[in-house]
Amino acid sequence: MSQEILRAEGLRKTFPGVVALDAVDLRLRAGEVHVLLGENGAGKSTLIKILSGAYHPDGGRVLMDGRQVHIRSAGDAQRLGIATIYQEFNLVPQLTVAENLALGRPPRRFGFVDVERMEQQAGELLQRVGVDVDPRTPTARLGIARMQMVEIAKALALDARVLIMDEPTAVLTTSEVARLFAIVRQLRDEGVAVVFITHHLEEIAAIGDRVTVLRDGRSVAEVPANTRRDELVGLMVGRPIDQQYPRRPAERGEPLLEVRGLTRRGVFDDVSFDVRAGEVVGMAGLVGAGRTEVARAVFGADRYDAGQVFVRGRRLPPGDVHAALEAGLGLVPEDRKAQGLVLGADVAENLGLVTMRDATRAGFVDRSGLRGIAAKVAEQLGIRMTGLSQEVRTLSGGNQQKVVIGKWLAADANVLILDEPTRGVDVGAKVEIYQLVNALTAAGDAVLMISSDLPEVLGMSDRILVMARGRLVGELPAAEATQDAVMALATTEASHVR
Amino acid sequence: MSADVLPRRSPAAAWLAENGAVVALVVLVVALSLLSGDFLSLTNLLNVGVQAAVTAILAFGSTFVIVTGGIDLSVGSVAALSAISLAWTATSAGMPWPLATLVSLAVGVACGLVSAALIAYGKLPPFIATLAMLGIARGLALVVSEGSPIAMPDAVSELGGTIGAYLPIPLIVMVVMGVIAAVILNRTYPGRAMYAIGGNQEAARLSGIKVDRQLLITYALSGGFAAVAGIVLASRLASAQPQAAAGYELDAIAAVVIGGASLSGGKGRALGTLVGALILAVLRNGLNLLSVSAFWQQVVIGVVIALAVLVDTLRRRGTN
Amino acid sequence: MSADVLPRRSPAAAWLAENGAVVALVVLVVALSLLSGDFLSLTNLLNVGVQAAVTAILAFGSTFVIVTGGIDLSVGSVAALSAISLAWTATSAGMPWPLATLVSLAVGVACGLVSAALIAYGKLPPFIATLAMLGIARGLALVVSEGSPIAMPDAVSELGGTIGAYLPIPLIVMVVMGVIAAVILNRTYPGRAMYAIGGNQEAARLSGIKVDRQLLITYALSGGFAAVAGIVLASRLASAQPQAAAGYELDAIAAVVIGGASLSGGKGRALGTLVGALILAVLRNGLNLLSVSAFWQQVVIGVVIALAVLVDTLRRRGTN
Amino acid sequence: GGEGGGAGEAELKLGMSVSTLNNPYFVQLRDGAQAEAKTRGATLTVTDAQNDASQQVNQVQNFTSQNMKAIIINPVDSDAAAPAVKAAERVNIPVVAADRGVTGAEVAQTVASDNVAGGKMAAQELAAQLGEKGQVAVLQGTPGTSASRDRGQGFTQGIAAYPGIKVVAKQPADFDRTKGLDVMTNLIQSHPGVTGVFAENDEMALGAIKALGVKAGQQVKVVGFDGTPDALKAVQSGTMAATVAQQPKLLGKQAVEAAVRVAKGETVQKTVAVPVKVVTKENVADFLTS
Numbered sequence A: 001m002s003q004e005i006l007r008a009e010g011l012r013k014t015f016p017g018v019v020a021l022d023a024v025d026l027r028l029r030a031g032e033v034h035v036l037l038g039e040n041g042a043g044k045s046t047l048i049k050i051l052s053g054a055y056h057p058d059g060g061r062v063l064m065d066g067r068q069v070h071i072r073s074a075g076d077a078q079r080l081g082i083a084t085i086y087q088e089f090n091l092v093p094q095l096t097v098a099e100n101l102a103l104g105r106p107p108r109r110f111g112f113v114d115v116e117r118m119e120q121q122a123g124e125l126l127q128r129v130g131v132d133v134d135p136r137t138p139t140a141r142l143g144i145a146r147m148q149m150v151e152i153a154k155a156l157a158l159d160a161r162v163l164i165m166d167e168p169t170a171v172l173t174t175s176e177v178a179r180l181f182a183i184v185r186q187l188r189d190e191g192v193a194v195v196f197i198t199h200h201l202e203e204i205a206a207i208g209d210r211v212t213v214l215r216d217g218r219s220v221a222e223v224p225a226n227t228r229r230d231e232l233v234g235l236m237v238g239r240p241i242d243q244q245y246p247r248r249p250a251e252r253g254e255p256l257l258e259v260r261g262l263t264r265r266g267v268f269d270d271v272s273f274d275v276r277a278g279e280v281v282g283m284a285g286l287v288g289a290g291r292t293e294v295a296r297a298v299f300g301a302d303r304y305d306a307g308q309v310f311v312r313g314r315r316l317p318p319g320d321v322h323a324a325l326e327a328g329l330g331l332v333p334e335d336r337k338a339q340g341l342v343l344g345a346d347v348a349e350n351l352g353l354v355t356m357r358d359a360t361r362a363g364f365v366d367r368s369g370l371r372g373i374a375a376k377v378a379e380q381l382g383i384r385m386t387g388l389s390q391e392v393r394t395l396s397g398g399n400q401q402k403v404v405i406g407k408w409l410a411a412d413a414n415v416l417i418l419d420e421p422t423r424g425v426d427v428g429a430k431v432e433i434y435q436l437v438n439a440l441t442a443a444g445d446a447v448l449m450i451s452s453d454l455p456e457v458l459g460m461s462d463r464i465l466v467m468a469r470g471r472l473v474g475e476l477p478a479a480e481a482t483q484d485a486v487m488a489l490a491t492t493e494a495s496h497v498r
Numbered sequence B, C: 001m002s003a004d005v006l007p008r009r010s011p012a013a014a015w016l017a018e019n020g021a022v023v024a025l026v027v028l029v030v031a032l033s034l035l036s037g038d039f040l041s042l043t044n045l046l047n048v049g050v051q052a053a054v055t056a057i058l059a060f061g062s063t064f065v066i067v068t069g070g071i072d073l074s075v076g077s078v079a080a081l082s083a084i085s086l087a088w089t090a091t092s093a094g095m096p097w098p099l100a101t102l103v104s105l106a107v108g109v110a111c112g113l114v115s116a117a118l119i120a121y122g123k124l125p126p127f128i129a130t131l132a133m134l135g136i137a138r139g140l141a142l143v144v145s146e147g148s149p150i151a152m153p154d155a156v157s158e159l160g161g162t163i164g165a166y167l168p169i170p171l172i173v174m175v176v177m178g179v180i181a182a183v184i185l186n187r188t189y190p191g192r193a194m195y196a197i198g199g200n201q202e203a204a205r206l207s208g209i210k211v212d213r214q215l216l217i218t219y220a221l222s223g224g225f226a227a228v229a230g231i232v233l234a235s236r237l238a239s240a241q242p243q244a245a246a247g248y249e250l251d252a253i254a255a256v257v258i259g260g261a262s263l264s265g266g267k268g269r270a271l272g273t274l275v276g277a278l279i280l281a282v283l284r285n286g287l288n289l290l291s292v293s294a295f296w297q298q299v300v301i302g303v304v305i306a307l308a309v310l311v312d313t314l315r316r317r318g319t320n
Numbered sequence D: 001g002g003e004g005g006g007a008g009e010a011e012l013k014l015g016m017s018v019s020t021l022n023n024p025y026f027v028q029l030r031d032g033a034q035a036e037a038k039t040r041g042a043t044l045t046v047t048d049a050q051n052d053a054s055q056q057v058n059q060v061q062n063f064t065s066q067n068m069k070a071i072i073i074n075p076v077d078s079d080a081a082a083p084a085v086k087a088a089e090r091v092n093i094p095v096v097a098a099d100r101g102v103t104g105a106e107v108a109q110t111v112a113s114d115n116v117a118g119g120k121m122a123a124q125e126l127a128a129q130l131g132e133k134g135q136v137a138v139l140q141g142t143p144g145t146s147a148s149r150d151r152g153q154g155f156t157q158g159i160a161a162y163p164g165i166k167v168v169a170k171q172p173a174d175f176d177r178t179k180g181l182d183v184m185t186n187l188i189q190s191h192p193g194v195t196g197v198f199a200e201n202d203e204m205a206l207g208a209i210k211a212l213g214v215k216a217g218q219q220v221k222v223v224g225f226d227g228t229p230d231a232l233k234a235v236q237s238g239t240m241a242a243t244v245a246q247q248p249k250l251l252g253k254q255a256v257e258a259a260v261r262v263a264k265g266e267t268v269q270k271t272v273a274v275p276v277k278v279v280t281k282e283n284v285a286d287f288l289t290s
């Protein structure tokens, strides 16, 4: 057994109104992949932020190589050989990819930043993680998945002894996950200790060696990674989960959403599909296939060059979110921080964002009414918070996602477009969201679900649309769909389908 | 499902945490009472209120804008243009004063709408759009007045006076405008939309808020409040001056920021803004009473503004 | 595995997209050449350069600050205080002029450091910290000079003159400071850190950038540049004036924003700032040449500033 | 004269609100006032209204809170000062106006130089030095201020008497030396034939002289207004053709004298005209010594 490199003992961290970590121990060995498992809000991110110098613990201690260390800043952590990929992106959108990779330590010559060398080093790093991006591209222009790969490359650049990854796979598709795992294995074999956080339980056995389970801010168990899945769930949630994908097909009705020949030059081309009442239509595809773009265009968030969108047979004006919303459309966007939430506002305010206008009487907003609805929705989704007036910024990632979904529940949307709806959501809460989808369709609503989580698409859809390179390349009934069948379609060249 | 919950702070503590500038104001008032025997008289305190009025009213208008993450540099110029419009239409155009007052308000609102259109449809940064309006409104005020002050109609000038022997009307106007601002911000759809836009414009848009329209409302309100401030100012002087309120935009913004708003948007309250404006007025009044030399006054005002906000940020850090 | 990559634009198009204000400047120059026969002479163009110099140098300093997402309202006051410091130490304190010049630069840098300390350690919003410094520096300039201009040492006043018969030194100083600003922004660690801090302060911090220290450098640079601007200004007049450069902060910020920077940080270039400053100077020069009336000038400047930036944003939208 | 004296006078508190101290002219006015207050044993509090009429009203209001025995106001604007004066007189504090009058309210005394007359005198002097012919440019003060208005008006009236002189350009330079420099530089481009310049104050005139370089005093005659020390030096050296000197120190002194007397309940003359004088190379020596 390899030697212990980092140990945390009795870590404690409180925020106003919350004990995020109560008593957490963690033992990390060189050359292992150590999985942190826990529900949304269990304290995983808080724990790793203490190790990376972003937070200071209120109690407990951290030892490296048996000696106590004080990690006061990100710089301290870097010097100790700890590199971290945070759950939330920490890239500077205005800077190029190369600069983000060298952030805080660009190569210098005669005191000046050596841009050439920086870009060359960036190129090498990007190649190592297998991302085909010009290092001079402004980071803001990358899709979310490639941003994640850049984050990973940035951490690799530090040549750390301890590499912490907070939900790195949440925004990646299968093939990128495979490549990430290859990199992680290689690092592990080189003796790096990897801390790996994920809500995808199947990844645990695939990549992990040991698992520390957190519950309500305490470390409740340390078990081998090949522990049975239901046992892990039990440790984490405190109760068993019978069925991961509890889809209950509902009776199909009229088409609620009809999309005809939707085209935006250079982004997507001639996309047509229907979603009927009572139906869950899944949309699969590789990163960059254009699913998000289609969803945004349908919702009126972006303009399109040709095509039509109908809701209940009525045509929607293009580029008009408000009209879409009035027609009963709702969109849960893929990037909750940038597009879904007002981070500085509280939970109630965010949950009431869509309904606020309707809750206006004689010009005045019915705030207590809104709070009432918010309370109900929060309860329904099990949002973990100190109260409705907690700032959304301070919620854990998974709970933030629930708020975005809750906003549309409160609005009573009939056609819900979910773009990566369970990104960062724990197993228990996922099932709750699926139950919700069931309830919606049972009530005659329609759901379009875009997801890069193939098992989720397979498990929860009645029909599956597959996109590749901006085109709809196929449709599979749930009964016939398998991972292989979907992937085969997703990787077809668009030209073959034409 | 719920995390351990620590004891919540008392309502008073929570209120203070949100309105930290009050502490600075109280400290300032106590200090000045000790330093100057003239400070804590009723008449002087009423004076302070009157002296705060114009800045406060401008600042209420700026609060809307700052909550959306914008900035309005034109408020001083718009105040002057509005007052000149009133005096000119009442005098040279012979309009009855109530009508002239409406024209004046309309002018203020129109200036706000032009800025907003440049921002919402022209995608200009608010700084540039309102800087342009700063020049345009000031220039028009000079053109209309031909550079000379115009007497205000007597009926309107009453606004600069008192009710009974003591109660100054500017003070009442300030309080009324403050209440209106607070109600708009807290209780109306446009007000709540301002917070959402300032907090995350894209999220607001994707939640069905018509951002462009709300920005029009926001800057129109700022212009309207500037017009009221201009009228109050001109009433106090019984004369509308083309150069009035020059540079007041910085004071107005300072009042809003001292009051706890953030220039990056999503935060700000009418009460905080009032406190911010009072801090500035108390400071100027106090330094006059203490006979601090004119040159040193600027230094002292600078130091005290920094200290006032420092008290707040340090206190906040202490409680976290 | 590669996602579709958009076709890259041609280098010229890319350059223009990043420096859109150039288009506005060219349009303005062409229009003025057509309207006024006097505009396009070498001497007049050199004049424009000289008239742009002070604003441009202040604006280069402000560019650092704005790139970090901050704002510096104190640059005009700091320029005046620095110039007064030079003249006073050289005259009343009898210091040799090279030493006096160093003192003057040190004063500028010190002002910047104080603002930065308030921002970095006191957590004051930059608006408030530098508004405080605006008052403090102006007040100190008045106190030191007792409100009256002080003659500049002759040796320093040469800076306001020309090399040979034609080449104005302020122009050269402007270009040199611009190059320094560009090199700092593009090629040095502090410069790149400014972009990181302005783009995403948290990411910068978590990448090991010492944000506090970098902010000190940023505002110190702004103060230093302001001192140079103050010296150039005073040299042109051969006299240091306590009220010099009042209100220039808005011009400086406008130049930076017209030049394509964003007040929310992370964006901005020295070249853009230069173009912004030139636009303002060309505009004022042209209006003088065209004998536009005093009152209308302010209106026209406002309109043209809005149009200049509008050209840019509309063009940008067209290409996207 | 130092008549009176005694213990009571040490208590004598006077307030003075100056329109702006961002101008050497008013600094001199203040200095004259303070010197006089000192000799008379009065405490004089000086505030700076920063050219803002409403801030000035505030300051006068604050003086009443302080129970000043008399108030000296140097109005930012003659019209806008009236409400403040009325307010002071309502609580029986007498007011003396300095440098500029107050219209629409009674003051105990107005000590002023006449800006309209000054503007006329400037026109006459410039015309004389130009031989009653030529092209003239005017540098205007901050638009909308009474000083700019009155001087401009006086100059326009005065220059109308000389058909050989044409005013070819009027541009604002906001009473500021740097702006005077830049605006004059630009005017030379568009109006190379200009032989005379009237600047509505000395600061702008000094800027214009910088812009004219060696031409100042030779081909181009510049006339300023105020008689500040820098301007007097320029007149002496010949770069400035003339300045219309006000006597700010005297104005300040006179105002305090009147304030002290009205504070004691004495009656004073309604107006004291402190003369403005045209200063040229011939008589500049008298002003430099005083």
Ligand SMILES: Nc1ncnc2c1ncn2[C@@H]1O[C@H](COP(=O)(O)OP(=O)(O)OP(=O)(O)O)[C@@H](O)[C@H]1O
Pocket (backbone or CB within 6 Å): A015, A016, A018, A019, A020, A038, A039, A040, A041, A042, A043, A044, A045, A046, A047, A087, A384, A385, A394, A395, A396, A397, A398, A399, A424, A426, B003
């Ligand atoms: N800055 C903060 N202020 C207040 N509360 C906070 C703050 N940061 C985290 N919390 C709270 O601490 C608890 C733990 O949060 P943490 O982010 O560590 O959870 P997590 O295990 O990473 O969850 P997830 O799986 O959803 O990412 C949550 O209840 C969260 O709301």
Ligand SMILES: Nc1ncnc2c1ncn2[C@@H]1O[C@H](COP(=O)(O)OP(=O)(O)OP(=O)(O)O)[C@@H](O)[C@H]1O
Pocket (backbone or CB within 6 Å): A140, A141, A142, A143, A144, A145, A267, A285, A286, A287, A288, A289, A290, A291, A292, A293, A334, A452, C003, C004, C005, C006
């Ligand atoms: N900011 C941007 N600027 C230019 N092109 C972009 C930008 N973001 C995405 N694209 C392009 O748009 C297309 C679709 O992007 P996106 O990655 O969002 O698709 P997607 O199918 O939603 O994938 P996923 O949701 O898995 O990330 C791709 O060709 C991508 O290169």
Ligand SMILES: O[C@@H]1[C@H](O)[C@H](O)CO[C@H]1O
Pocket (backbone or CB within 6 Å): D023, D025, D141, D147, D175, D200, D201, D202, D203, D225, D226
């Ligand atoms: O008399 C003064 C001076 O001329 C000053 O330069 C500007 O304001 C006027 O009132």
Ligand SMILES: [Mg+2]
Pocket (backbone or CB within 6 Å): A044, A045, A046, A087, A166, A396, A397, A398
């Ligand atoms: Mg987390």
Ligand SMILES: [Mg+2]
Pocket (backbone or CB within 6 Å): A291, A292, A293, A334, A419
């Ligand atoms: Mg997507």
